[in-house]
Amino acid sequence: MQLLQDSFGRKFPYIRMSITDVCNFKCGYCLPNGYQVDKSDNRKFLHLDEIKRLAKCFSELGVCKIRITGGEPTVRKDFFDIVKVLKFESGIKKVVITTNGYHLDQKAKQLVDSGLNGINISIDSLDRETFKNITNHDRLPEILQGIKNLQDLGFENIKINGVLLNGVNASEKDFNKWSEFIKNNKIDYRYIELMRTGDNLDYFNKYHVSSKVFKDYLNKNKWIYQTLGKDAGPSLNYINPDYKGKFGIIAPYSKDFCKSCNRLRITSRGDLRLCLFGNTGISIRHLLQKDEQLEELKDLILKQMRFKKESHYLELGETGLTKNLSTTGG
Ligand code: SAM
Ligand code: SF4
Numbered sequence: 001m002q003l004l005q006d007s008f009g010r011k012f013p014y015i016r017m018s019i020t021d022v023c024n025f026k027c028g029y030c031l032p033n034g035y036q037v038d039k040s041d042n043r044k045f046l047h048l049d050e051i052k053r054l055a056k057c058f059s060e061l062g063v064c065k066i067r068i069t070g071g072e073p074t075v076r077k078d079f080f081d082i083v084k085v086l087k088f089e090s091g092i093k094k095v096v097i098t099t100n101g102y103h104l105d106q107k108a109k110q111l112v113d114s115g116l117n118g119i120n121i122s123i124d125s126l127d128r129e130t131f132k133n134i135t136n137h138d139r140l141p142e143i144l145q146g147i148k149n150l151q152d153l154g155f156e157n158i159k160i161n162g163v164l165l166n167g168v169n170a171s172e173k174d175f176n177k178w179s180e181f182i183k184n185n186k187i188d189y190r191y192i193e194l195m196r197t198g199d200n201l202d203y204f205n206k207y208h209v210s211s212k213v214f215k216d217y218l219n220k221n222k223w224i225y226q227t228l229g230k231d232a233g234p235s236l237n238y239i240n241p242d243y244k245g246k247f248g249i250i251a252p253y254s255k256d257f258c259k260s261c262n263r264l265r266i267t268s269r270g271d272l273r274l275c276l277f278g279n280t281g282i283s284i285r286h287l288l289q290k291d292e293q294l295e296e297l298k299d300l301i302l303k304q305m306r307f308k309k310e311s312h313y314l315e316l317g318e319t320g321l322t323k324n325l326s327t328t329g330g
Contacts, residue, residue: 004264004305013062013065015067015264016066044269054288056091057297067120074107094118166207168207192250193210193253197323218247235248269285
């Protein structure tokens with residue numbers, strides 16, 4: 001059963017749900033000055049009950065997977081309650097998170113025990129100093145230890161994402177380091193092209209580089225492009241029989257990126273966003289207040305689907321509502 005479909009025939013089995021805008025890192029491309037309270041919006045972040053109703057509604061609309069993101073989702077005190085409610089009380093089959101890996105070494109066991117189905121960890125560089133310069137936190141060792149702890153506990157679905165930054169982490173030496181890392185590690189590493197947001201124009205102009213540099217590296221080193229099924233999502237994946245992990249590229253500026261869009265987004269304050277970028281989005285929070293509103297909520301979401309546009313128009317410099325990705329969760 002898959003009810004969420006737009007006017008271009010795309011289906012949406014997948015939701016990205018931001019549960020907070022707060023973050024404890026200061027990544028140069030996202031929150032270079034750290035999290036700042038948004039004085040123009042005094043709405044609280046979604047409450048556990050609202051999250052549960054939302055997930056139940058999406059599950060009844062055929063959604064099978066929710067990614068919890070942020071800001072940094074793990075800073076919420078009720079983070080593990082949220083995971084449990086989504087996983088065991090909402091009808092959603094797969095619950096995954098995107099995290100910066102803060103204190104991952106200490107949290108690994110609790111994450112595994114919570115029933116999560118997958119973890120995406122953001123690591124822009126395997127060089128400690130570079131990692132520190134990008135995030136303003138000297139935490140690479142604890143994150144790598146956290147990954148090891150997850151693996152020792154038998155947790156398998158681990159992916160790492162890094163934002164590709166010209167002159168920072170986009171050289172052959174950087175690519176070789178990741179290549180060594182995934183050789184005997186069943187972990188996928190994906191480079192995301194730096195996206196321009198409302199707040200990061202100067203940073204973007206300084207560091208944006210096309211993912212072609214990495215694609216050329218992959219081709220030169222005999223990585224094989226893996227064609228994927230129709231509903232596979234926007235990552236281009238590469239395999240190599242000598243490696244346990246895979247490489248991937250997420251290139252939002254590429255021509256056909258939006259064709260494989262299979263996700264909707266919910267912001268931390270309960271707005272439905274039809275696209276990471278673009279101005280289409282409405283608050284659905286007023287319909288998250290009582291269990292009896294479920295049918296009305298489903299109806300509203302289904303009606304919104306016809307407003308989803310064909311493309312994000314990023315290549316035209318469009319940033320829509322997106323000041324930085326901490327509000328929508330990337
Ligand atoms: N704090 C968590 C983390 O960093 O994994 C989750 C939220 S973060 C906004 C989600 C993803 O968006 C991260 O992988 C981050 O690197 C990526 N991201 C943030 N700003 C970006 C930008 N301007 N362009 C491309 N990716 C970006
Ligand atoms: Fe925080 Fe994630 Fe943004 Fe970095 S990318 S500042 S970790 S929300």
